[in-house]
Amino acid sequence: MTTAVETGIDLADLAFWNRPPGERERDFARLRRLDHLAFFPERRVPLLRSGKGFHALVRHADVVEASRNAKVFSSEPAVTNPEPPGWVKHVFGDSMVNLDDPRHARLRRIVSRAFSPKMLAKLDDDIREAATRIVDDVIAEGPRDFVTQVAARLPIHVICDMVGVPDAIRAKVHRHVDVSTAYTGVRMSLPRTVAMAGRNMAALFSLQRLVIELGREREKNPGGDLVSALVTANVDGERLTPRELGSFFTLLLVAGNETARNTMAHGLKLITDTPEARDRLTGDFDTHIAGAIEETVRIVSPIMQFRRTVTEPYELRGTSLTPGDKVVLFYGSANRDEDVFPDPGRYDITRTPNPHVGFGGPGPHFCLGANLARQEIKIMFRELFTRLPAIRTTAEPELLLSNFDNSVRHQAFTF
Template sequence: MTVVTPGPSTKPPPADKADPRNPIHNVFWRRHRDEVEEDLTRLRSEPLTFFPGFQFVDELSGIKTPGAWVVPRHAPILEVSRKPQIYSSARGVTINDFPPEFNEYFNSIIAMDDPRHARLRRLVSAGFTPRMLARLEDSVQDQARLIVDEVCERGECDFVTDVAARLPLRIVCDLMGIPASHHDFVFDQSNIILGAADEEYVPEFGDLITAILTAGESLSQLMDDVAESKVGVESEDLTSLLVNAEVDGERLTRAELASFFILLVVAGNETTRNAISWGLVYLTDNPGQRSIWAEDFEGVAHSAVEEIVRIASPVTYMRRTALCDTELEGVKIDEGDQVVMHYLCANRDETVFDDPLTFDVLRDPNSHVGYGGPGPHYCLGAHLARREIKVMFRELFTRIGDIEATGEPELLSSAFIHGIKHLPAQFTP
């Protein structure tokens, strides 16, 4: 047995300019897919590496990016996920340290430690019981049908905005009791929050901080208005359940409910929309795999959906912060260091996945971390997300079976979300 002596922390100073080979910087992800995959393969072959921070906006913004240890392999991600007593979520889940005023809108359960995390997760879990999910089953199918109805006669569409983004958005809004008249507003605000580094959503010369805070405030106010209308009213939506019910004598505060709603519309909407979008990209690039699924949709659906989530990895990473001096893969991690669990990179780990860059709808086993690693922060909505992906592709295969992407995906400028903004698609009307 070889004893590994932890080496010293080697942390380069903050970078003066963007480094296209730094995976925690947006510019890394603006390149062609093949170039990105080449660098991720290299990253998995190297020792645990600290990547320097950089100036996210400007010195007056209050947003700091101090740098982070990037964990690119599967096994150490599982280790970090299982040790919340060492690796904290409460100091933030992205590589940016935001100013305190962000906490009012974005202090959701994914950015908490126990016991507060356990309390809130127990309360919001009421929305993901078998009974609540069963209620959503018909809604998912009905909405998928309506979405295809809206495009099927056109012969072409922007697959992201016309199809992939619509299903999870409508389901989240239905779950929370948000009227259809507000759906486009919710979509636009969530794009601002997650697309903060993308000029399409926040113009280059716009006030980024104000834009993000305004979007958070707007969604919070919408949720507060909806919650107020549900007090004392019996209804089947989750907002009614949460404002009227108690769990062990506790209920969510309005601020907690608003933060949970923002988490749902940002995480639940954006991640599933990107899984569906990347799904069409990979099915177009791999017609043989598409045929395998189409010929036995129900039989292959489970493994195909898992493979889409693995290779798409809609949430690129999650950050933790070391609560004490520790060691990971033989490297010393100092108290206060940021540790980034790079899910997308780990979902291509050659020691876990055979031929990991190949899209294989029959892949089994498939122990991806597309919904996070094991532990208290595993994605609460994973079952619903899987259902949405399956139902959307079943409707597409049944109604417009020859749909395919006709160009390269236009990517979101983000190191946190592996997102597609636009994707041209064609099909026979």
């Protein structure tokens, strides 16, 4: 078993994630060359439960194998690492991302109707109107920060619209989301961590309560909206309880907000730094936008890692795994695996094929919102590159120290 000490690389140490992205990529390339899985003992992180450690899945084939085989590689008790304390699960209920079938399959069946092609088509005009308003505002205000003025505004708006959050409580939802996403595993002093995690939990809990109330109200007075559809029985008699609705909404906010916004922010920087990509996009947007989105998600890997827990003895890449072992799927590393992606560091919007795992590997938990994310980014970028063809970043992004979200806090730009 290769350990942190032998490689000089320690993926369990948050200091690793504070190093420049180029250095981290070189270390992942070294780990990919090992003929077995490297093991990283876990550190104690304030407020979170630490275990004995995890095996790192850094090759594309290994991430795909573990994602496909959910029977051996379980999403329970949680896909984050380290694991949140038990009371968090108790307060927030079970989220589908942390469940295995049959409970996962039941929830996914019910909420999938929110992401059907018909539902997404209904959202199209609304997303376009929101993108137009965002660009109107940025033209009126002048360019300052691409994240707060553009990228952060669309995804949260779309999620609120999807769920039908009433206008009266939207400002409150936005405030809670800002607080709840401010803490993502950064290394801080214990008192600051406790204070921040406390605010984060309180904000998420308030959001849950808002949506549970909304669910109870729609249970009594159903309308034509999605919340009504989710809390009243479908043809098979299945429905979400208001509490499950609350968990689903917070999952959407956690899974669909930061990810889409970070893809847009990193995307503008990649396009600025790659004149060939800009020329193609501005020359023929419709031909190249789909490739640009996939390549941006590959290079950025907005979610850096998710974890699985092994349920039965299994052999993977020359390593014997035993029940209870944790494995962590490093999507960013799999997306730069030179066996699958020639010249993996190159941003090439014409890359074909592009079997990246940025939306997760193939399997039961593959991102439910992938098509919605593609739709949002396409509409936003069309609006930007049509109305502001000279739009570009003017500085390096201000990144958030995180081992989970590849998050951009601020990005200077001009147009």
